[in-house]
Structure formats: structure tokens, C-alpha cells
Amino acid sequence: MKNPDHITGPAGPILEYIGLERINGPLLVVQGVKGAGFDEQVEIVTPDDKVRLGRVLSISEDVAVIEVFEGTTGLNQLTARVRFLGHPFEIAVSREELLGRVFDGLGTPLDGGPTFSEGSPRDVNGLPINPVARAYPEEFIQTGISAIDGMNTLVRGQKLPIFSGSGLSHNDLAAQIVRQARLLADDEGFAVIFAAMGVRHDEAEGFRQSFEESGVLKNVAMFLNLADDPAVERLITPRIALTAAEYLAFEQGMHVLVILTDMTNYCEALREVATSKGEIPSRKGYPGYLYSDLASLYERAGRLQNRPGSVTQIPILTMPDDDITHPIPDLTGYITEGQIVLDRTLARKAIYPPINVLPSLSRLMSDGIGPGRTREDHQNIANQLYAAYAKARQIERLASIIGEEDISATDKLYLSFAKAFEQQFLKQNDDENRTINETLDLAWQLVALLPEHELTRLKPKEIKTYGTKKGSASEDAID
Numbered sequence: 001m002k003n004p005d006h007i008t009g010p011a012g013p014i015l016e017y018i019g020l021e022r023i024n025g026p027l028l029v030v031q032g033v034k035g036a037g038f039d040e041q042v043e044i045v046t047p048d049d050k051v052r053l054g055r056v057l058s059i060s061e062d063v064a065v066i067e068v069f070e071g072t073t074g075l076n077q078l079t080a081r082v083r084f085l086g087h088p089f090e091i092a093v094s095r096e097e098l099l100g101r102v103f104d105g106l107g108t109p110l111d112g113g114p115t116f117s118e119g120s121p122r123d124v125n126g127l128p129i130n131p132v133a134r135a136y137p138e139e140f141i142q143t144g145i146s147a148i149d150g151m152n153t154l155v156r157g158q159k160l161p162i163f164s165g166s167g168l169s170h171n172d173l174a175a176q177i178v179r180q181a182r183l184l185a186d187d188e189g190f191a192v193i194f195a196a197m198g199v200r201h202d203e204a205e206g207f208r209q210s211f212e213e214s215g216v217l218k219n220v221a222m223f224l225n226l227a228d229d230p231a232v233e234r235l236i237t238p239r240i241a242l243t244a245a246e247y248l249a250f251e252q253g254m255h256v257l258v259i260l261t262d263m264t265n266y267c268e269a270l271r272e273v274a275t276s277k278g279e280i281p282s283r284k285g286y287p288g289y290l291y292s293d294l295a296s297l298y299e300r301a302g303r304l305q306n307r308p309g310s311v312t313q314i315p316i317l318t319m320p321d322d323d324i325t326h327p328i329p330d331l332t333g334y335i336t337e338g339q340i341v342l343d344r345t346l347a348r349k350a351i352y353p354p355i356n357v358l359p360s361l362s363r364l365m366s367d368g369i370g371p372g373r374t375r376e377d378h379q380n381i382a383n384q385l386y387a388a389y390a391k392a393r394q395i396e397r398l399a400s401i402i403g404e405e406d407i408s409a410t411d412k413l414y415l416s417f418a419k420a421f422e423q424q425f426l427k428q429n430d431d432e433n434r435t436i437n438e439t440l441d442l443a444w445q446l447v448a449l450l451p452e453h454e455l456t457r458l459k460p461k462e463i464k465t466y467g468t469k470k471g472s473a474s475e476d477a478i479d
Contacts (some may be wrong), residue, residue: 017082023072025276026232027057030082033064039125041089042066045081046074053106055089055236057277067273069106071230090121091240093247099191100218102208105225105237119247124239126246128299135303140368141257141312144180144433145173147355147426150443151382152340155368156183156255157303159313161263163329164342165322171203172430173342173353174261174316175210178220180433181257184373189254192216195223195241197234198265231269238266242300242311249309256309258301261316263294267328283327291331298335324359337363351427358390374436377462381443384457385421388450392418410451417449440466 015035022029028044042054044066052070059065066082068075091107093116102111109115137157143149154160164170178192194211196204204224211217221244225237238260245256260266267286274287282288301313315336319329322344333339343356369378392414399407399415407415425442428434434442444466447455455463 014083014085017084018079020075020077020080020082021063023075023077026067026072026230026273027276028054028066028068028072028075028080028082030064030066032062033059033084034062036064036084037088039088041085041087043083043085044068044075045083047076047079053089056084057273065277067232067235069230069233069236071232087121088123088125089236089239091124091243092116092119092121093244094118095248095252098221098244098248100220102222102224103240105197105223105229105233105240107223107240110224122243122247124236124243125296126239126243126300128296129302129304133304135305135307136367137303137310137312137364138367138373139310140184140373140436141255142180142182142184142436143177144182144435145176145353145355146428146434146439146442147353147357147360148340149434149436150378150425150439151357151385152338152355152360152362153365153368153374153378154312154314154362155364156310156312157301158338158362158364158368159298159301159315159336160338160340160362161313161315161317161329161332161336162340162342163324163332164316164318165344166318166320168318168342168344168347168354169352170261170316170318170342171199171206174259174314175207176353176430177257177314178207178211178259179214179216179431183255184436189252190219191248191254191256192220193223193241193245193248193256193258194220195225195238195258195260197225197237197260197262197269198227198229198231199224199261200227231265231272234266234269235273238263238297242297245311246300249311250304250307251309253308256311258311258313259316260297260313263315263317263332264320264328267294267317286327290327291334294331295335298332338365346422346426349422351422352430353426353428355426357386357426358393375440377444377458377466378436378440380458380462381440381447381466384447384455385425385443387457388414388417388447388454389421392421410454413450417446420446420449 017030020028021031036056040056044052054066054068057065057067097116104110137155139156141154183190211220223237223241225234245258248254249256271286279287301311303310320326338361341356341359343354346354395411395414
């Protein structure tokens with residue numbers, strides 16, 4: 001290792017080290033480093049004078065371990081030059097340069113537009129919102145999807161993940177939410193930050209085309225880390241996206257929906273880096289700090305007191321082997337406020353979106369619905385749908401044992417309800433955008449299939465006001 005050279009950068013003198021102690025996968029080890037800090041941004045100069053970005057992962061005495069976002073392929077251990085920039089990874093964003101744009105996982109434009117030039121640099125690592133400064137989430141966000149709006153309502157400032165399985169339609173669902181999500185008050189600014197990690201080229205192009213053709217791209221900023229991009233780059237992509245969202249929300253006063261897909265790819269990259277560092281693995285080989293690392297992302301969602309904007313998160317993850325107890329969904333469930341669960345059995349029935357409402361949950365739903373937000377009957381009709389569908393599933397299991405001809409007439413009505421619920425309420429086209437009133441009216445049509453004495457979660461006044469007469473829309477729901 002040679003003594004460091006002093007070169008001049010835009011912000012002043014920069015130390016440049018020549019030669020590496022070791023290259024280990026996506027990591028570089030540099031010896032003799034003085035004055036470097038954790039998470040400090042680094043530039044690595046390749047033999048052909050191209051610059052790759054990285055950051056300091058750990059410091060021990062005079063040894064620095066650096067993760068290289070673009071990978072270490074082609075670096076020469078003897079001649080590689082490493083520059084420590086003296087600040088963490090930063091991004092300068094402005095509203096005009098952000099919305100309607102497509103960037104790679106490091107914030108470099110992919111649409112031929114200019115790089116960020118306005119605004120002061122912001123540390124992408126951010127900080128979780130101070131609980132004392134948080135305002136409680138209470139406002140409804142309409143996604144146009146009945147299973148979410150009606151039974152697992154999304155609220156501004158909430159973090160509501162989608163648990164999916166490999167091959168299920170979570171990408172289609174994510175794109176539909178981006179196209180349809182809106183606030184009921186149209187006079188409030190609304191934007192979507194879409195961050196994809198480890199997606200295929202055709203998936204990335206499908207997202208872009210979907211947003212462009214629907215006309216929503218002007219209110220969307222896309223950050224795309226592709227499957228053939230270095231895995232370590234996935235660790236910075238959601239942080240850049242969230243930094244952009246925080247700027248729009250808390251400095252521009254906008255309400256921002258952040259969609260992160262696929263968090264499983266993010267966690268796999270985290271495990272890869274931890275293994276390269278030689279850290280002792282925890283469950284399934286993931287590092288012991290997986291919980292705190294995920295929390296550092298998820299807890300950046302919310303609202304601030306005396307600030308008009310908000311950041312709402314929908315992280316999407318694929319459960320390995322459809323195992324909801326796997327460390328990634330398990331820890332995500334502890335940090336977030338509920339989950340939307342996609343079901344393979346429903347998908348086999350050609351139901352889209354295949355949302356299984358029984359294990360799904362929105363813990364903040366009751367605070368974001370009701371008079372003045374959605375409708376006064378929302379909570380009770382949702383509870384009635386849950387109760388009726390859960391009972392119908394129990395009757396289905398009983399009928400599979402004793403035969404459907406031996407169950408009671410009321411039980412047969414529950415089976416009819418379950419079929420109508422799945423085919424009419426859960427199932428909708430990927431371009432079908434239902435208002436909250438349409439969703440609730442459809443729910444009333446479905447419960448009208450059951451005898452009134454079975455509607456124990458509804459008030460008589462609500463049944464009189466919103467109930468549907470048998471022989472009209474309820475029979476249409478079965479058909």
C-alpha cells in the first residue's frame with residue numbers, strides 16, 4: 001500500500017489510496033486508511049479510468065472494508081485507486097428533475113434526461129421518524145382494489161406490505177396500485193416513488209410502459225435495479241427512493257406512496273454481503289441485524305406533526321417456498337402495520353388479484369375509515385364479510401368430508417356466498433378501478449345472499465339503509 005495521494009475534488013482535498021489489501025466478492029479491503037468513517041462514500045477508479053461508487057462497511061484500526069455497488073470485476077489489486085470522499089452516499093433531488101423520470105438503482109438517469117443538479121445533497125441513509133414527532137395516520141388512500149379498500153384499507157403514513165409467492169401476480173398488482181392510487185381530495189398533491197430491486201428487463205420495461213400508457217408516469221419516479229445489476233447495488237436503491245420520497249413529502253408537502261419490490265432480493269443481497277464479511281449467520285443464513293436493517297427502511301414511513309406531507313409504504317416480498325414464517329416476512333410483519341397476503345389457491349382459480357383476506361390485515365384500517373373518510377357502514381360491512389367468508393371456508397371443509405348434500409340449507413347459502421365473494425368481490429380486471437362506494441355497494445349485494453338473522457355484525461339501521469333486496473343484484477352476484 002502506497003501512502004495516500006492528496007487530490008482536489010469539488011468539495012476540497014480528497015485522500016486517494018493506491019492498491020488493495022484484498023478483493024473478496026463485492027468487497028474491497030484497503031489498509032493504512034486514516035480518518036475514514038462508517039457509511040462514507042467511496043470512488044474506485046478502474047484501470048480504464050472509469051469510476052465506480054462504493055461505501056465503507058466497516059473500519060477496524062487502519063483497515064477499511066468497502067462494498068462496491070457496480071461490482072469488483074476487472075479491478076486490479078495492485079493498481080486500483082480508492083478515494084474517500086468524506087461524506088456518506090448523497091443525492092441532490094428536486095421536484096422538477098424527479099417526477100416523470102426513470103433512474104437506475106443508484107439514481108443515474110435511464111431516460112436520457114439530466115442528472116440531478118438542483119437542491120442540496122441529502123444523506124440517503126436517512127433516519128427513522130422520531131416517534132414523538134409522528135402524527136397518527138388517519139386518512140384513506142383509495143387503490144381501486146376492493147380486497148384492499150374494503151377489507152384491508154391503506155392509510156396515509158402506513159406501511160402495509162404485500163406477501164406474495166414466486167410466480168404470483170404481485171408485479172401486476174404493484175403496477176395497478178401505482179396506476180390507480182389516489183386521494184379522495186383531488187386538490188392535494190400526490191406522487192408515487194417506485195423502487196424495483198433485482199427485476200428482469202422485461203418486468204422493468206413492463207412497469208415503464210404501464211405507467212407511460214396510463215398517463216401516470218408524470219407523477220411517478222422509478223428507480224430500477226435490474227437482475228443483472230450487481231446484487232450489492234440493491235442495498236442502496238430503496239434508500240435513494242426513500243430519500244426522494246422524504247423530500248417530496250416533508251419539503252414539498254406532497255403525499256407520497258412508495259412501492260418497494262422485491263424486498264426478498266434486497267435481503268438476499270444483504271446476506272451475500274454479510275457472508276463476504278465473514279459475519280456469523282443467524283436464521284437461514286441471514287445476518288443477525290436483518291430486523292434492524294429492515295426497520296431502518298420501513299420506519300421512514302409516516303407523517304410529521306405540523307407538516308402537510310406523508311410517506312406511505314407498500315413493500316412487496318416473495319416468500320421462499322410460500323412460507324410466511326420465513327425470516328423475511330416474519331420480521332417484516334413485526335415492523336409493519338399489517339400485511340396483504342397473496343394466495344396460490346386463489347390464483348389457480350384464475351382470481352386476480354389473488355388476495356386471501358383471512359390472513360391479511362391492516363392494523364390502521366379502523367382509523368382511516370368511517371364518516372368523513374369513507375362511509376359510516378364501512379367497518380361493520382367489512383367485519384360481516386370477514387365473518388361470513390371465514391364461516392363459508394369452514395363449511396367448505398365440512399362439506400368435503402360429509403358431502404354437500406348433507407349440510408343444511410343455510411350452509412349451502414354460505415357456499416353460494418363464498419363463490420360470489422371470490423368471483424365478484426376479490427376478482428377484478430387489472431384495469432378495473434372501483435371507487436370505495438362501488439366496493440361497499442358490492443359488499444352489500446353479497447351479504448344479501450345470506451338470511452338477515454345471520455348478519456350479526458350489521459346494525460338493523462344499516463341493513464335498512466344499505467341492504468339489497470333478494471332477487472335483484474344479489475342473484476347477479478352469483479351469476
